[in-house]
Amino acid sequence: MDDNSLLRTFRTSGFCIIDNVIPADRCDEIRSSVEATVKRECGQYASPQGVDFVPGLINHDQSFAPYLAETRLLEFVQRVLGEQVRISFTSAIINQPGNVRGKWHADWPFNQNNAGHVPAPYGDAVLHLTTLWMLSPFDAGNGGTLVVPGSHRISTNPTDSAYGVDAEAPHPQEVHAAGAAGSVLVFDSRLWHTTAPNNAPNARVALAVRYAPWWLNLEVLRPESDLRKQMVTEPGASENLVPSVNPAVYEKLPANVQPLYRHWIQPHP
Numbered sequence: 001m002d003d004n005s006l007l008r009t010f011r012t013s014g015f016c017i018i019d020n021v022i023p024a025d026r027c028d029e030i031r032s033s034v035e036a037t038v039k040r041e042c043g044q045y046a047s048p049q050g051v052d053f054v055p056g057l058i059n060h061d062q063s064f065a066p067y068l069a070e071t072r073l074l075e076f077v078q079r080v081l082g083e084q085v086r087i088s089f090t091s092a093i094i095n096q097p098g099n100v101r102g103k104w105h106a107d108w109p110f111n112q113n114n115a116g117h118v119p120a121p122y123g124d125a126v127l128h129l130t131t132l133w134m135l136s137p138f139d140a141g142n143g144g145t146l147v148v149p150g151s152h153r154i155s156t157n158p159t160d161s162a163y164g165v166d167a168e169a170p171h172p173q174e175v176h177a178a179g180a181a182g183s184v185l186v187f188d189s190r191l192w193h194t195t196a197p198n199n200a201p202n203a204r205v206a207l208a209v210r211y212a213p214w215w216l217n218l219e220v221l222r223p224e225s226d227l228r229k230q231m232v233t234e235p236g237a238s239e240n241l242v243p244s245v246n247p248a249v250y251e252k253l254p255a256n257v258q259p260l261y262r263h264w265i266q267p268h269p
Contacts, residue, residue, distance in 0.1 A: 001016075003072070003075070003076065003079075006018065006076060007076070007079060007080075010076075010080070010186065010187075010188070012149075012150070013149040013150060014147070014149060014150060014151060014152030014153070014187055014188045014190070014191040015147055015149070015177065015185060015186060015187035015188070015191055016185075016186055016187075017177065017179045017183050017184070017185050017186070018072055018073055018076065018183065018184045018186060019179065019180065019182070019183045020180075020182050020183065021067055021070045021072070021073050021133070021182060021183065021184045022064070022067050022070075022133070022135075022181075022182040023182060024180075024181065024182055026182075027135060027181040027182045029063065030063045030064050030135060031135040031136060031181070031205050033061055033063040034057070034061055034063065034064070034092050034094075034135060034205060034207065035094065035203070035205055037054065037057065037060045037061040037092065038052050038053075038054050038092045038094055039052075040060075041054045041060055042054050042092075048099070048100060048102055048195060049099065049100045050095065050096045050097075050098055050099025050100055050198070051093060051094065051095055051096065051099050051195060052092070052093075052094040052096065053091060053092065053093055053094075054091060054092045055089070055090075055091045055240070055241065055242055055243060056090065056091075056242060056243030056244075056245075057090050057091055057092045057207065058090045058245060058249065058253075058261070059243060059245060059246050059249050061092075062249065062252065062253065064133065064207060065253055065254060065257055066254050066257070068087065068090075068209065068257050068260060069254070069256040069257050069260060073131070073184060073186075076186065077129055077186075077211045080126055080129060081126065081129060081211060081212070081213040082213050082214070084213065084214040085211050085212065085213060085214070085260070086211070086212050086213075086214065086218075086260055086261075086263050086264075087209060087210070087211060087212075087260040087261055087264075088108075088128065088210045088211065088212040088216075088218050088221070088242065089108075089208060089209065089210040089221075089240070089242055090207070090208075090209050090242075091207065091208040091209075092205075092206075092207055092208075093132075093206050093207070093208050094203050094204065094205050094206070095142070095143040095195065095196075095198040095203065095204040095206075096198065096203050097198050097199070097200060097201055097202065097203065098197075098198065098199075099143065099195065099197060099198050100195075100197065101146075101168075101194065101195060101196060101197050102194040102195030102196075103158065103167035103168055103194060104148070104157070104158040104165070104167045104168075104171065104192050104193070104194050105157060105158060105159050105167065105192070105193070105194065106157035106159065106189060106190050106191065106192060106193075107128070107130045107189040107193075107210070108128065108189065108210075108221075108240055109127065109128060109189070109216075110122065110127075110128075110157060110159075110189060110190050111157070111159045112156075112157070112159040112160045112161075113159050113238060114238060114239050114240065115220060115231045115232045115235070115237035115238060115239040116217075116220035116221070116231060116232075116239055120155060120156035120157070120160045120162075120163070121155035121156050122155055122156070122190075123155070124153060124155070126188050126190075127189065127190075127212075127213070127216060128188075128189040128210060128211070128212050128213075128216060129186060129187070129188065129189060129210060129211045129212075130186075130187050130188075130189045130191075130208065130210050131184050131185065131186050131187075131208070131209045131210065131211065132145060132177070132184070132185040132187075132206050132207070132208055133184050133206055133207035133208075133209060134179050134180070134181055134182065134183045134184065134185065134206060135181060135205040135206060135207065136181055136202070136203070136204045136205045136206070137178075137179070137180055137181050138176070138177055138178050138179050138183075138185070138204065138206075139176065139178045140176040140178070140196075141199055141200045142198050142199070142200035142202070142204045143195070143196040143197055143198035143199070143200075143204045144176040144177050144178050144179075144196060144204070145176070145177045145185065145193055145194075145195070145196060146171075146174045146175070146176060146177075146193060146194045146195075146196045147174070147175060147176075147177055147187065147191055147192065147193045148171050148173050148174055148175075148191070148192040148193070149173060149175060150173075151190070151191055151192035152187070152188040152190040152191040152192075153190075154190075154192075157190065157192055158192065167194075171192070176196060189210065211260075218242075218263070218264075220232065220239055221239070221240055221241065221242040222242065222244060222264070223241055223242075223243060223244060224244065224266075224267055242264070244264055244265065244266035244267070245261050245264050245265050245266060246266055247265055247266060250262070250265050
């Protein structure tokens, strides 16, 4: 699919899949590295039953870093968000065999349960992109992410209790995102999606990398920020936490990847 077709699909459905972002001959190595990292680090982070999750993965594993600014992917992100873009989240998400189906939601900043959110009903504009990197093939059997095509154009999502949608019920239009290892699912963060059960014998391994435009305020996500203290810590609210990037890790990132993280370098004590 050419770039214009990808963009048309994205605009209409709210998502598209870019193939071969990670070369096939590197997928096994990177997947093994991420699995080992998650096994070592995931115990300190809460996650749904049967799902292993590690935020700030870039601090612990840089095996995938050379591809974060892959030309086709970054050009697509820039066509949607503008030239100056940043990475807002870098997480590992591994669906273990037998994991539990999740609840329908939209990602930050549209999840209404988060302290930092755009209140529903929100406008029809792309503010943030979520990408899921398929380090394992995604299919219906192993828990390829469930999405509702076109739901990005709705001005709210099932995390909005006033909307009255059963977030746990199957949706009549739901589909599994499917693709080969090395592919990247790109979706508007407003898109309704949920964790799918993994009925296969092996784990489904993925990275969640989100991209933001320069003007989107991310400080509520930063552990050290005063805005997080004001909006999350002091009122006891719920919000994602994205660990700052260790300066030593940042210095070793590829030159074309560093600009995507320079806003998130850990401050000096």
